[in-house]
Amino acid sequence: MRVALTGAAGFLGSHLADRLIQEGHEVIGLDNFVTGDEANIAHLLDSGAFRLIRQDVSTYIDIPESLDYVLHFASPASPNPASPFGYPNLPIQTLKAGALGTLNTLGLAKALGATATRLVPVRYTTKPNVLLKRSQWHICAFIT
Ligand SMILES: NC(=O)c1ccc[n+]([C@@H]2O[C@H](COP(=O)([O-])OP(=O)(O)OC[C@H]3O[C@@H](n4cnc5c(N)ncnc54)[C@H](O)[C@@H]3O)[C@@H](O)[C@H]2O)c1
Numbered sequence: 048m049r050v051a052l053t054g055a056a057g058f059l060g061s062h063l064a065d066r067l068i069q070e071g072h073e074v075i076g077l078d079n080f081v082t083g084d085e086a087n088i089a090h091l092l093d094s095g096a097f098r099l100i101r102q103d104v105s106t107y108i109d110i111p112e113s114l115d116y117v118l119h120f121a122s123p124a125s126p127n128p129a130s131p132f133g134y135p136n137l138p139i140q141t142l143k144a145g146a147l148g149t150l151n152t153l154g155l156a157k158a159l160g161a162t163a164t165r166l167v168p169v170r171y172t173t174k175p176n177v178l179l180k181r182s183q184w185h186i187c188a189f190i191t
Pocket residue numbers: 053054055056057058059060077078079080081082083084102103104105120121122123124125140143144148166167168186
């Protein structure tokens with residue numbers, strides 16, 4: 048299978064890329080490195096089964112070849128308000144990766160007839176600026 052994986056240089060994305068490649072699949076990783084680290088994927092770059100596209104997924108994505116899956120894992124993810132890389136300090140980037148990134152990855156999947164999955168932790172509360180405990184998170188995977 049050929050898989051487009053956004054957030055490939057992140058924690059989840061890089062481990063998923065490792066696993067997919069171990070299982071014989073081809074991975075096209077997309078990342079803009081806003082929170083990711085090139086060291087997470089350095090070992091994959093010469094594998095022949097991994098290609099990197101440096102791109103912000105909130106912009107139009109064009110991959111002119113066939114794809115079986117589009118997996119959207121790109122987003123600032125740390126809830127730590129003290130971290131400059133946490134989403135409390137990257138609200139616009141987080142919103143754009145979630146909204147526009149989902150739109151663009153779904154558009155890519157639709158154009159190429161691929162299956163798309165978005166992993167989304169939904170942390171909702173009636174009190175603004177209150178971070179929920181991990182046990183209160185609700186994790187949804189949208190599959191289309
Ligand atoms: N780590 C967890 O325990 C966990 C649990 C549930 C859900 N999630 C969700 O899974 C996703 C990945 O989490 P993670 O822990 O791997 O985070 P991470 O910060 O390690 O990785 C996210 C990757 O996405 C990239 N990225 C962010 N915005 C981008 C954009 N606009 N365009 C291209 N690349 C962009 C970052 O550079 C980074 O490499 C996030 O949506 C996160 O909320 C994570």
